[in-house]
Amino acid sequence: MSGNIYIYVLVMAVVTYLIRLIPLTLIRKEIKNNYIKSFLYYVPFVTLAVMTFPAILYGTESMISGLAGFITALVLAYAGQSLIVVSVLSCLAVFIVELIV
Amino acid sequence: MDRKQCIINGIRDGIPICLGYIAVSFTFGIMAKNAGLTVFQAVLISATNLTSAGQFAALGIIGASSSYLEMAFTQLIINLRYCLMSCSLSQKFDEKTRFFHRFFVAYGVTDEIFAVTVSRPGRLRPPYSYGMIAISTFGWTLGTFLGIVSGSILPERVISALSVALYGMFIAIIIPPAKKDKVIRGIVLISMLASLAFGYIPVIRDISSGFKIIILTVIIAGIAAALFPVKDDGEDRAAEGS
Numbered sequence: 319m320s321g322n323i324y325i326y327v328l329v330m331a332v333v334t335y336l337i338r339l340i341p342l343t344l345i346r347k348e349i350k351n352n353y354i355k356s357f358l359y360y361v362p363f364v365t366l367a368v369m370t371f372p373a374i375l376y377g378t379e380s381m382i383s384g385l386a387g388f389i390t391a392l393v394l395a396y397a398g399q400s401l402i403v404v405s406v407l408s409c410l411a412v413f414i415v416e417l418i419v
Numbered sequence: 420m421d422r423k424q425c426i427i428n429g430i431r432d433g434i435p436i437c438l439g440y441i442a443v444s445f446t447f448g449i450m451a452k453n454a455g456l457t458v459f460q461a462v463l464i465s466a467t468n469l470t471s472a473g474q475f476a477a478l479g480i481i482g483a484s485s486s487y488l489e490m491a492f493t494q495l496i497i498n499l500r501y502c503l504m505s506c507s508l509s510q511k512f513d514e515k516t517r518f519f520h521r522f523f524v525a526y527g528v529t530d531e532i533f534a535v536t537v538s539r540p541g542r543l544r545p546p547y548s549y550g551m552i553a554i555s556t557f558g559w560t561l562g563t564f565l566g567i568v569s570g571s572i573l574p575e576r577v578i579s580a581l582s583v584a585l586y587g588m589f590i591a592i593i594i595p596p597a598k599k600d601k602v603i604r605g606i607v608l609i610s611m612l613a614s615l616a617f618g619y620i621p622v623i624r625d626i627s628s629g630f631k632i633i634i635l636t637v638i639i640a641g642i643a644a645a646l647f648p649v650k651d652d653g654e655d656r657a658a659e660g661s
Contacts (some may be wrong), residue, residue, distance in 0.1 A: 322467040323456070323460055323481060323588060324460075325487060326477065326481050326487065326490055327460070327463055327464050327467060327468075327474045329474065329490045329491050329494075329522050330464070330467075330468055330474075330477050330490055330491075330494045331467035331468050333490075333495055333498070334469075334470055334473055334489050334494050334496040335506075335525065335526065336470050336499070337495065337498050337502050337505075337530040338501045338502075338504075338505050338514075338525040338526070339505070339522065339525035340502070340505070340561070341502055341505035341506040341524075342505045342508065342509050342524065342525045342528075342611060343518075343521055343522075344519045345506060345509035345510075345656075346509070346512075346518075347514065348514065348515065349444075349510060351644065352648050352649070353644050353648065354644075354651060355510070356643070356644035356647070356648045357523075357640050357641060357644035358440055358506060358507045358510055358640075359507075359508075360603075360606060360639075360640035360643045360644055360649075361503060361504070361636055361640050362504075362507060362533070362538065362592075362593075363432070363483070363532060363539045363593055363596070363597075363606050363607055363640075364601055364610045364635060364636045364639045364643075365500065365503070365530070365534075365608070365632055366534055366589040366592060366604060366638045367589075367593060367606070367607045367610035367614070367637050368610050368611070368613070368631065368632050368635045368636065369530060369586075369607075369614075369632060370586045370589045370593075370611070371588060371611035371614055371615060372611075372614065372615045372618065373586065373628075374460060374583055374586040377578070377579075377582040377583060377586070378511070378577045378579045378582055378583060378598065378644070379576075381460040381598045383579070383580075384459050387580075387583035387586070387587065388583075388586070388590075390537050390587075390590065391447075391583070391586065391587040391590040391649075392590060392594065394591070394614045395590045395593075395594035395595060396594055396595075396598060397592045398469045398650045399591065400591070401432060401435050401535065401588050401592070402432075402434055402435050402589035403588050403591075404588065404590060405435035405438065405439070405584045405585075405587040405588045405591065406435070406438070406584070406587075407587075408583050408584075408587035408590075409580045409581055409583055409584050409587065410424075410580070411608070412579065412580040412582075412583050413576060413577070413579075413580035416576055416579060417576075418629060419447075
């Protein structure tokens with residue numbers, strides 16, 4: 319390491335913060351354009367779906383336990399369980415499957 | 420709902436985020452140690468950045484002694500998705516909410532905090548966000564600390580199990596509205612399939628995950644907005660919340 323570590327940290331923190339801050343401060347009014355409104359409405363569903371699958375299968379020790387966690391989460395979420403219940407029980411499913419397999 | 424209750428609700432809804440963050444940042448702590456960082460430096464990075472992929476990439480850049488400009492550019496590319504999320508989040512703010520709140524809420528725009536915040540019915544309540552940001556940041560820095568102090572406090576099995584906590588949470592957010600709304604159901608399904616396909620197509624599969632999210636979001640949400648415009652005001656959004 320030759321560069322100053324604290325300057326690196328400062329640079330990354332500032333860049334990351336500005337990316338988050340600028341849209342929040344520039345867009346202060348409610349957007350009236352229906353196309354942009356619809357686009358922003360759909361954004362979270364696409365981002366979350368893209369981030370979750372297939373990544374959930376690759377994060378665990380084996381793909382089988384990842385799949386168990388995925389299916390558990392789908393079933394519980396479909397049954398309308400809360401965030402914490404879905405989250406904790408899918409972790410538990412992974413844990414149990416890894417004990418067995 | 421008074422302010423105190425809002426903070427408590429934020430903390431409660433942030434618990435899955437906190438758990439998932441401990442697992443992910445634990446790994447970050449171990450890698451930071453291997454990269455030669457001190458405990459203070461690793462925790463400082465986590466506390467000031469609160470971002471996963473960006474921090475992991477930073478370790479490589481610091482280790483290779485690359486330029487500061489390269490660090491800035493890498494963070495910009497990897498974290499540009501937050502820009503999209505902040506645009507979406509800006510529409511949840513009440514115009515009457517005091518302006519300075521935007522500066523604090525911006526600090527906590529992560530994939531996970533954004534996901535939970537935006538799926539709540541009604542306007543964004545800053546105290547709720549602060550509760551969630553507080554417990555999430557706590558988990559993120561604690562995991563980093565534990566990871567760098569000792570890679571063996573948490574058994575590998577537990578880390579592996581906790582690694583699905585965040586994905587489980589994402590699923591809990593998108594499935595209930597997908598169940599009620601055909602369009603959202605189609606969007607979720609297409610998004611997952613497209614994401615899967617992305618990993619197999621030559622050239623495209625080399626695109627970083629941050630960019631993959633941006634590209635697919637712009638394309639899929641862009642097409643969906645053209646084909647299925649949302650009916651006026653926040654009615655739909657209010658109906659989907661839990």
